[in-house]
Amino acid sequence: MTETTLETITALAKRRGFVYPTSEIYGGLASSYDYGPLGTELLRNIRNLWWREMLHKRPDMVGLDSQILLHPETWVASGHVASFTDPLVEDKETHKRYRADHLIEQWLAANPGKDDVAVEELTLAEMGEFIERNKVLSPEGNEISKPKAFNILFESAIGAVEGEKSKVYLRGETAQGIFSNFRQIVDSSRVRLPFGVGQIGKSFRNEITTGQFVFRTLEFEQAEIEYFFDPESTEWEPVFKEWQDAMWKFITETLGINEENLRWRRHSDKERSFYSKETYDLDYQFPFGFQELWGIAYRTDYDMQAHLKHSGRKLEYIDSQQGGKRIVPHVIEPALGINRVFLMLLCDAYWEDEENQRTVLRFKPSLAPYKVAVFPLLKNKPELVEKARGIFNNLLDHMTVTWDDRGNIGKRYYYQDEIGTPFCVTVDFDSLEDDAVTVRERDSATQERVKVSDLLAYLQERI
Ligand code: GAP
16 A cells, blocks of 8 residues: 555645645745635534534533734733744745754754754754754755744734734734633623633744645634633643543544554643643644644643733632632643644545555545535436435435536546545436435445435434
């Protein structure tokens, strides 16, 4: 079996309408992608499953949809204006910029055993020393500058006049909208500590890296939870562990990812974000190695205290059951990237079935963009088309269905396999006699005759 490469996945994603390069007619935009008809469906399935498992199935969770543009003081208070940076170097000839840590990682991969460092732990100065010691060059083969901290918050301006007064930031994480709404959520709903707030939405970072497809983009979607608790009555370790278990279960059970391709990685003291006391990454083995899919951090009361000080508002929880005790809650934060889940699902589902000479996306049926495809055996036989249309229309009320009457049945199967449709239903001449159809299952490529009256139940049971 051939190895799944990022190039294979990227080509399939474009060919079949999962992902397109953004603004392709203008030559594209670096690290930006649009999602095509099938990609859009897959994204929706991921979001819906996450929302159902993490919010709807828990009595202690509520949702939020805050703005991309928040008051700029938010990002001063949170520390992002001062510390949300990437280490950048510049090619001294072309003046192109690169992530210093990524160039060092590439150098280490190309020169095994020649130096030994944990890249994620290096300070700016240590990266500079490494680059000098090993004469690390840019991808064009030129000398590079010393690494500098580059703030990755995206800036914009409100109104007609540009300048400090109108400066705003596109949010760098959805989390801050949750912190700044804490009091309003507590005052307007029936939540009691401990409780969590979940949010799915776009975030923006001025990322310099290119060539990682949808893994790292300028604009991306986060699914974040801030879980608030009273540190005096609740210990953080069990809460942290409980959320780690929920994350693991979501990836392995709900999404069906093989455990062998997953690992937990603990952040060292040096690597951890400025706001965190404990961080783990849940990594997936992408074609380019194990990389972060989902992070979980114990943010303590860092953000709540920061906003409390900056806004002057009492961002507290008043516990009526403890005689009006004022609590600044602590927070555990599981933060997921929806687009990384998307890429993981494509990589994980990709299968070249050599025996049957086909490419298959073996999505779990709950994730597949279309659950079923309906075919009339021949498109120029009105009686077949009419019967197939009836079946198609009936199924539309219950699941995502696609219609195909082009080419021969073999070609239609080939196409549906490549987009991961779990079932194909064919209406043939026998169907007109026995009121049954041929149902073909994607992975086994086996076929079964099913009565039209039993079809919906048959499919629902398997989806
Ligand atoms: N609120 C915490 C936070 O934002 P993070 O580790 O920076 O933590 C959380 O981001 C998740 O968002 C990551 O695990 C990753 O899945 C996703 N993510 C971060 N930057 C991304 C980017 N540039 N493109 C795509 N996904 C990204």
